Amino acid sequence: MTINYDGKVAIVTGAGNGLGKSHALALAARGAKVLVNDLGGARDGSGGSLSAAEEVAAHINASGGEAIANGANVTKDDEVAAMVKAAMDQWGRVDILVNNAGILRDKSFAKMEMADFRLVIDVHLVGSALCTKAVWETMRDQQYGRIICTSSPSGLHGIFGQANYGAAKAGMIGFMNALHLEGAKYNIKINLLSPSAKTRMTEDLGIPEQILDQMTPEAITAAMLFLVSEDAPSRAIVSCAAGGYARGYVVETDGVYLPPDQQTPENIAARWAEISSTENVHYYDTSAGPNMNFVAKAAAFAGSK
Numbered sequence: 001m002t003i004n005y006d007g008k009v010a011i012v013t014g015a016g017n018g019l020g021k022s023h024a025l026a027l028a029a030r031g032a033k034v035l036v037n038d039l040g041g042a043r044d045g046s047g048g049s050l051s052a053a054e055e056v057a058a059h060i061n062a063s064g065g066e067a068i069a070n071g072a073n074v075t076k077d078d079e080v081a082a083m084v085k086a087a088m089d090q091w092g093r094v095d096i097l098v099n100n101a102g103i104l105r106d107k108s109f110a111k112m113e114m115a116d117f118r119l120v121i122d123v124h125l126v127g128s129a130l131c132t133k134a135v136w137e138t139m140r141d142q143q144y145g146r147i148i149c150t151s152s153p154s155g156l157h158g159i160f161g162q163a164n165y166g167a168a169k170a171g172m173i174g175f176m177n178a179l180h181l182e183g184a185k186y187n188i189k190i191n192l193l194s195p196s197a198k199t200r201m202t203e204d205l206g207i208p209e210q211i212l213d214q215m216t217p218e219a220i221t222a223a224m225l226f227l228v229s230e231d232a233p234s235r236a237i238v239s240c241a242a243g244g245y246a247r248g249y250v251v252e253t254d255g256v257y258l259p260p261d262q263q264t265p266e267n268i269a270a271r272w273a274e275i276s277s278t279e280n281v282h283y284y285d286t287s288a289g290p291n292m293n294f295v296a297k298a299a300a301f302a303g304s305k
Helices: 018-029 051-062 077-091 114-142 163-186 217-227 265-270 272-276 288-304
Strands: 009-012 033-037 067-070 096-099 145-150 188-196 237-241 244-248
Touching: 009 018, 009 077, 018 033, 018 051, 018 096, 018 217, 033 051, 033 077, 051 067, 067 077, 077 114, 096 114, 114 145, 114 163, 114 188, 145 163, 145 217, 163 188, 188 217, 217 237, 265 272
Parallel strands: 009 033, 009 096, 033 067, 096 145, 145 188, 188 237
Antiparallel strands: 237 244
C-alpha cells in the first residue's frame, strides 16, 4: 500500500524550518497542496519574517507541487482565520492540519517569568486550538479531516526547566481526547506526535552529537504522514525519535475500593502500594471508564456483605 495525498489540501504551521519544513515537503512530494505557514520568528518567538515560509513554498512549486506561503501568528484569531481563508480561496478545501508551530522559553520554574509561561501556552496549546477551530467547520462539512497536534516527551514525561512547555504539550492530550469524540461521526481524526529530532528547538539540550545525527526530522515525518492518511487511527499518541516508534497511552491502575467507614488518608497510605501497582492497568475510551471501574468495585463489595 502506498500512502499519497492526491487532491488533498494541507496546512502546516511552523513549516519554515525543522520538523514543519520536513512535514510540508513530504506532504507535497506525495501529492498534497500545501499552505506553508511560518511566522519566521526566533526560537523564543521574537521577531518575524515570511522568508522562511516563502523558501519552502518556492521549493515545492519548483519541484512540480503546489504551495503558498503564509506568515500568520497562530496566537492571533484574525490572522489564523485569514490563513485558512487563503487556503480555501486557493484550493476550495482543507483536508489536513498539522499543528507544529512552537517556541521555547526554558527556565527553571523558580526563575521563570509568568509572561513566558503564558506565551508558550498560547503558541503551542492555544495556537493549536485556534488553528483547529478555524478548519473544524470546513472539515465537518466535507465529512473529512485529519489533524495532528505536536506534543513532546516533555509533556508526557517531564523535562527539567520546561514547566511552561510541558504544560502546553500535556494539555494537547485532553484536547485530542475531546475532539476525537466530537469529530468521529464527521470522519475527522486527530492524533498526537511526541517527537524528538535534531532541530533548532533541540540544539541546546546536551544530546551527544552521534545520537543527535540519527534524530532526523524525516524520521518524525514518516509517523506524521501515516497519522494524516485516509486509513489513519484516531486518538493515538505516537512517540518517535531516531527511527523508533511507539504508541503512548494514558492508563490507570486497577486500584482498590474502600467502604465509607474506611475512606481515610491512613487507609490510603496503608494500601498505597496496591493502589500504585502496575500489574493490572486499564486504558479507557472515555472519562466514564474510571467511574465504572470504581462503581463496579463498590457493587462487588456490597454484594459480598
